[in-house]
Amino acid sequence: MSAANSLPPMPSPGLQGDGAKVWQRFTLAERLARFSIYFAIVFAVAWSVHSVEVISEFIWDAHVQIADMGQRMWPIAWGFYPKGVHEALIETLNIAAVSTLLGVLMAVPVGFLAARNATPNRFLNYCAKFILVSTRSVNTLLWALFFVAVFGPGALAGTLAIAFHSIGFIGKLFSEAVEDTHKGSIEALTAAGASKLALIQYGYWPQVKPTFWAIALFRWDINVRESAVLGLVGAGGLGMALDTAINLFQWDRVALILVTIFAVVIIAEIVVTEVRKRII
Amino acid sequence: MLAIKNLVKEYVPGKPVLRGISLDIEGSDITAIIGPSGTGKSTLIRCINRLVEPTAGEIVFEGRDVVQLSGSELRLARSRIGMVFQEYNLVERLSVMENLLTGCLGKTSAWKAFMRKFDADDICRAWEMLEIVGLTGFANARADSLSGGQRQRVGISRAVMQRPALLLADEPTSSLDPKTSVEIMELLARVAETKNIPVIINMHDVDLARRFAKRIIGMAGGHVVYDGPPDGLSDDVLKTIYGGESWLH
Numbered sequence: 001m002s003a004a005n006s007l008p009p010m011p012s013p014g015l016q017g018d019g020a021k022v023w024q025r026f027t028l029a030e031r032l033a034r035f036s037i038y039f040a041i042v043f044a045v046a047w048s049v050h051s052v053e054v055i056s057e058f059i060w061d062a063h064v065q066i067a068d069m070g071q072r073m074w075p076i077a078w079g080f081y082p083k084g085v086h087e088a089l090i091e092t093l094n095i096a097a098v099s100t101l102l103g104v105l106m107a108v109p110v111g112f113l114a115a116r117n118a119t120p121n122r123f124l125n126y127c128a129k130f131i132l133v134s135t136r137s138v139n140t141l142l143w144a145l146f147f148v149a150v151f152g153p154g155a156l157a158g159t160l161a162i163a164f165h166s167i168g169f170i171g172k173l174f175s176e177a178v179e180d181t182h183k184g185s186i187e188a189l190t191a192a193g194a195s196k197l198a199l200i201q202y203g204y205w206p207q208v209k210p211t212f213w214a215i216a217l218f219r220w221d222i223n224v225r226e227s228a229v230l231g232l233v234g235a236g237g238l239g240m241a242l243d244t245a246i247n248l249f250q251w252d253r254v255a256l257i258l259v260t261i262f263a264v265v266i267i268a269e270i271v272v273t274e275v276r277k278r279i280i
Numbered sequence: 281m282l283a284i285k286n287l288v289k290e291y292v293p294g295k296p297v298l299r300g301i302s303l304d305i306e307g308s309d310i311t312a313i314i315g316p317s318g319t320g321k322s323t324l325i326r327c328i329n330r331l332v333e334p335t336a337g338e339i340v341f342e343g344r345d346v347v348q349l350s351g352s353e354l355r356l357a358r359s360r361i362g363m364v365f366q367e368y369n370l371v372e373r374l375s376v377m378e379n380l381l382t383g384c385l386g387k388t389s390a391w392k393a394f395m396r397k398f399d400a401d402d403i404c405r406a407w408e409m410l411e412i413v414g415l416t417g418f419a420n421a422r423a424d425s426l427s428g429g430q431r432q433r434v435g436i437s438r439a440v441m442q443r444p445a446l447l448l449a450d451e452p453t454s455s456l457d458p459k460t461s462v463e464i465m466e467l468l469a470r471v472a473e474t475k476n477i478p479v480i481i482n483m484h485d486v487d488l489a490r491r492f493a494k495r496i497i498g499m500a501g502g503h504v505v506y507d508g509p510p511d512g513l514s515d516d517v518l519k520t521i522y523g524g525e526s527w528l529h
Contacts, residue, residue: 184369193359193386
């Protein structure tokens with residue numbers, strides 16, 4: 001430890017030949033690297049715009065199409081709500097609630113397994129991360145197609161589709177929250193002889209609880225919207241009503257369903273914000 | 281009671297932090313470990329309850345080599361060793377009472393712990409402990425609402441709740457002001473005396489170590505370079521431990 005007493009003289013890389021000290025934020029190599037990154041971004045954007053192949057005729061008459069669509073949608077068929085929308089809406093909300101619950105139940109154990117501090121076993125970490133990535137990378141619509149094929153069309157298929165797609169999202173954010181916990185508290189409980197389970201319950205859980213609820217509520221909010229779309233593949237809920245209305249060119253009913261989805265999302269947003277304020 | 285034999289710890293192979301430490305701890309006094317930063321004091325103390333895995337050597341505690349234990353036997357040994365930390369290491373979002381009861385987790389059965397059913401006797405002791413440290417009114421306060429000194433008192437109470445046979449403290453006063461530091465040291469001395477257990481404390485404050493410890497262990501470069509009473513801490517010894525001398529005057 002005597003090295004601390006004989007510090008070497010400070011190097012002075014900025015010293016120039018004429019003795020004036022200069023300082024630059026980046027070296028030449030760093031500046032070149034930064035320039036090439038900017039260049040790559042501009043190039044990528046230009047390339048994307050090119051490959052989208054925008055057909056200009058469609059853009060020029062877009063306002064006409066929008067006006068036409070608006071006319072067909074107006075007036076909104078409010079009267080259709082009790083008969084054709086209400087039940088579907090309730091089904092959508094139920095699908096969202098049950099699928100979020102299922103998703104959470106499946107995601108939390110996987111999240112703990114994926115967190116390196118809670119599960120100090122690389123193999124299990126990678127297995128858990130594989131589950132999280134694979135469930136997340138399969139789109140809800142694809143999950144729905146799969147479950148519709150297995151269980152037939154209806155709410156069950158929709159619920160499972162959303163639940164499985166939610167695992168990746170909830171599990172990833174949850175495992176990150178677990179990894180961000182204060183390790184001192186865990187160390188103290190370990191030192192007291194606490195078991196793995198007790199560590200999770202008394203060490204990790206109190207620390208991740210607020211984040212857990214925030215994630216679960218946010219996912220519920222997303223799942224309300226997801227379930228509204230899922231009906232398009234025959235998986236129940238508002239989407240099914242939407243699909244039917246579009247297929248029959250009943251644009252005033254389509255408008256009603258869109259407004260309903262919009263209202264539900266707004267209400268969900270307000271509820272989630274209020275609940276979060278109270279638990280954090 | 282505690283016998284450390286030839287303890288070696290290498291975080292990086294070939295670069296030992298502890299180079300063969302041997303120590304015997306008996307009685308019910310405070311032993312202070314002093315030494316420069318980075319010399320392995322924390323590592324040494326963390327090896328005793330295996331928060332850090334020793335590379336080689338033996339740690340015989342209550343007749344058993346802690347290094348060889350695993351699973352529930354290791355947890356049992358750990359529950360017999362209380363530990364106090366510099367940053368208190370409370371579970372911030374739990375109440376003071378819950379933090380105290382986490383000290384009993386080593387002996388509470390899994391099911392009871394899961395149901396939060398702690399023994400009435402433990403709860404009784406927790407109340408007594410809160411009274412001793414003067415925090416009776418804070419039982420339901422969240423740990424993160426307390427001041428540093430109060431938190432450290434909770435930290436010590438939690439360790440005492442374990443009914444430890446040995447108490448370790450890793451720089452328990454380094455984050456506290458001088459007055460609170462003395463109060464915390466007095467509390468630790470009181471625990472040692474009333475519970476009749478040895479207390480091993482890492483510290484940076486040589487004067488505080490002289491004042492409270494019956495035995496001082498000076499470490500430098502991963503070795504024990506001084507082991508004796510506080511009276512023997514001459515300027516020469518301190519120079520051996522910390523190097524240099526300008527800081528002494």
